[in-house]
Amino acid sequence: MTNTYAIVLAAGQGTRMKSNLYKVLHPVCGKPMVEHVIDHIHGLGANRIVTIVGHGAELVEETLGEKSEYALQAQQLGTAHAVQQAEKLIGDLDGTTIVVCGDTPLIRSETMEALIAHHNETGAKATILTAIADDPTGYGRIIRGADGQVLRNVEQKDATSEEQKVTEINTGTYCFDNRALFDTLKKVKNDNAQGEYYLPDVVGILQSEQALVSAYVTDDFSETLGVNDRVVLAEAEGVMRRRIAEKHMRNGVTIINPDNTYISAAAEIGRDTVLQPGTMIEGQSVIGENCTIGPNSQIVDSQIGEGTTVHSSVVLSSTIGSATTVGPFAHIRPDSNLGDRVKIGNFVEVKKSTLEEGSKVSHLSYIGDAKIGERVNIGCGTITVNYDGKHKHVTTVESDAFIGCNSNLIAPVTVEKGAYVAAGSTITENVPESSLAIGRARQENKEGYVQKLNLN
Template structure:
């Protein structure tokens, strides 16, 4: 099998984005563009991936980690110059090299594979990924020869009237014979207005040597979109969103309004789950089967079991079990573990807490830094008082506890198994199991108080 290498160009700052964030780190459906590219490349069989970094190099490396090797382009002198920075790792190796830009998040692994396959089948030294453009204005045109190979690439400004009618355009993604690529790069000149070294010049050098240059035309023009500004970024977001939602619907997920549903590329959703409008699912969220999510719900990096309902609520970085009912207007904050058959009702906030099977906090409660057992009932207005201004402390509520409305549990404190806490209590000491704890002032009624007040 022929060795395959990939060079991802990710060194540009992207001045047209008008942003402090480096271009390739701008997210599409919750993930940086360059990470989409690396994900798609990694889905194929490449011996080595080299990402060429420049502006924001450390931030790019932080996102990609050890999934790629890196070459630094300290001064941005064009695309050919960028590829040359990978020479210490790739020059002299036999095989095929894919060169792709880090701002093209929509190119699929399937299209890359077809490009590589055609390159190898034709015995070409270079193969260009092309696309059909309804309006090719501004794009380089692919002029094919009688054999169907690439005769030449003509930039729009240099094309004659007949050439401008050609609708097959150069997308800027290439396959090269690796040895031929680096040999030709040494002959690329920067004798142009910008004083830069351009990768398409490699194609011309190979043609002048008599080598075959072929082209694979993708049927999906949107797939080749390069993001250079915020307008293109929004177009990429729309296209990616449609692609992701379609995948889930084909796999058995009901999305009521795909135009108003946002799902990350890394999310997994089980069949017969229903996603309502206004739902945002971020990160590596895993949702089981037969769930009902939304409307107007945000979920990020959560694991959610089967037959769970989450409505008008927010959940981040937590585990949520099966047959759980959350919302409306609940907030599950990070590091929470919500067991099976739990109910978290309206205006309940949970933070770094565990709930055992069948427990309930139906409304207007804050449960933070707590271990809640099974079959616990937390009445309206229940609060774990976990913070003394300097440190946070744990509240333990054992199985079967009933906490009355408007109760404060001042941590650190333990409520024993099957204990009762009377409504309106402020609990500052442990409550034994099976006990009833009442911690409130005795009621005093002042007879005829209003009459006396009015007579003053």
């Protein structure tokens, strides 16, 4: 079986993005563009992957980690020069090399696999990935002979009026016989207006030497989209978002309005879950089966069990059990852990707290740095007062306790199992098991006081 290698071009600065962030690190559906490309190449089972880095090299290497090897293009002297930087790593190996741009996040593993298979089957020294464009303006055209063989690749500026009518375009992705690639790179000249070494010239040189050059046509033009500015970035985001939504829908997820639902590339969603409009599933989130998320909910890097509802709420870096309800208008902040059959109601904020099975915080409460046991009822307006201005402290409410409305639990404090806290209380000391704690001033009525205030 022929060995397969990959070279990812990721050294350009991307000035048209007008950004301090290196171009290939701009995210598409929550994942940097270049990481999409690398992950798709991993789907091929490539023997070696070399990413050519330049501007922002350290950040790219930090992002991709051990997913790739790296070669530095210290000066950006063109695409052929970039590929040449991989010679010291793979230049003397036998096999097939695919060259892909790091700003083409939409190209699929299946398309690259088909390109490589076509290349190997034809015995070509170089194979161009092409596509049919409705508007080919700006692209190099693929000119074929009567027998369908590739005669040449013509750049827009060099094409005749007849050649400019051709709609088969060069996408910028190639396959090469690896040894032929690096041998031919040495012959590329930079006698052009930009003084750069261009990879398409390798194809022309091979053809001039009577080597076979082939082309494989992808049936999805959007896969070839190269992101050079924010407008195209948004276009790529839209295509990827729809692709991700379709994958989940085919796997049994109901998405009411795919065009108004945002799902990260890394998210996992169980079957029979319903995503309402305005839902955002971000990061490494995992959502179980039979859930209802939304409308207008945001889930970030969180795990949600089966049969849970998150209605118009935000969940950040937290874990939620099964058959739990959250919202509407709740905020689950990082490091929270909600058990099964928990209820978090409207305008409740939970931060770095654990609520065990069957507990309820139904409305208008703040639960921070707290450990809440099973079947606890937290009344409306309750606050765990966790911050003394310098340090955070823990509130513990044990199982089957009942916290009345408008209570302040001044941490560190413990309400023991089965204890009650009367409504309107401020609790500063531990409450023993099965006790009633009342921490409020005794009511005193001043009869006739209103009349005394009336100056008339």
